[in-house]
Amino acid sequence: MSEIKITYFPVKALAEPIRMLLKYGNINFDDNRFQQENWPNIKPDMPFGQVPIYEEAGRIAHQSIAITRYVAKKVKLVGDSDWENLEIDSVVDTINDLRQKIAYYWYEQDAAVKESRKGPLIEETLPFYLTRLESIAEKNNGHFALKKLTWADIYFTGLLDYLNFMLGTNMIEKYPNLQAVANNVRSVPAIKSWIETRPQSDL
Structure with missing residues (x-):
């Protein structure tokens, strides 16, 4: 045990x-x-x-x-200074913000209310977050911070199946640098x- x-x-x-x-x-x-x-x-x-x-x-x-x-x-898989950890934590908190907004749609029990939330989520919320996360990943060579693997990358990749399930789609399909983040994590032996x-x- x-x-x-x-x-x-x-x-x-x-x-x-x-x-x-x-x-x-x-x-x-x-x-x-x-x-x-x-x-x-x-x-x-x-x-x-x-x-x-x-x-x-x-x-x-x-x-x-x-x-x-x-x-x-x-x-x-953390930073070497308080500032580096702040950089990592801020990305993790942003990913969690996105998760909560997706969950706000997915877990709604009233079908009409749920449907009313879908459009703004897909058309506004997702692009807002994903384009910015994509830019961060591009600047960090397929990572979210420090240009190397940190727990922010693993946090995102670990949640990805869950987020995609709630959305019913692959949310990073059009975001090559976010795909790189996930691939970098998944390729760790x-x-x-x-x-x-x-x-x-x-x-």
Whole structure:
């Protein structure tokens, strides 16, 4: 049994950047995936009733970005100065802003309201974010910061299947530098191996 455990639904989504970083660092972990129908029984025991959670040496942490940043420090995919970390963090927060705007559309239960949100999301929100992220990736040679692999790249790539699932399309199809970010992450041998062997899910 590993010292580290990740608890999440049987999907990639918010836990996948954490898993990818652990694999990148060759850190063993228990990949604890519970079925959706068991969530009502598990939820009361979760900090703030949310997952993923990260357990290490008997301690529990929540909040996916905080966990991802923590693991990134472990595997040395952070910056060498406060300013470099600010550069990385700002991109991660921007990606998370985009994720929340996509989720605002996807998780709407009222069909009419959901449909009303789709046009502005596709025609305005996505181009606004993706053109700017594309420019950042171009300036950094297929990365989001420091012209090299950082946890911002892994955060984006780990979420990509989830974002594409919610959108029903490949959102980076017209953005070659964002494709380069994803390809650079997916070609890392340890991550490539993980992608080939991980449990399959659409999101």
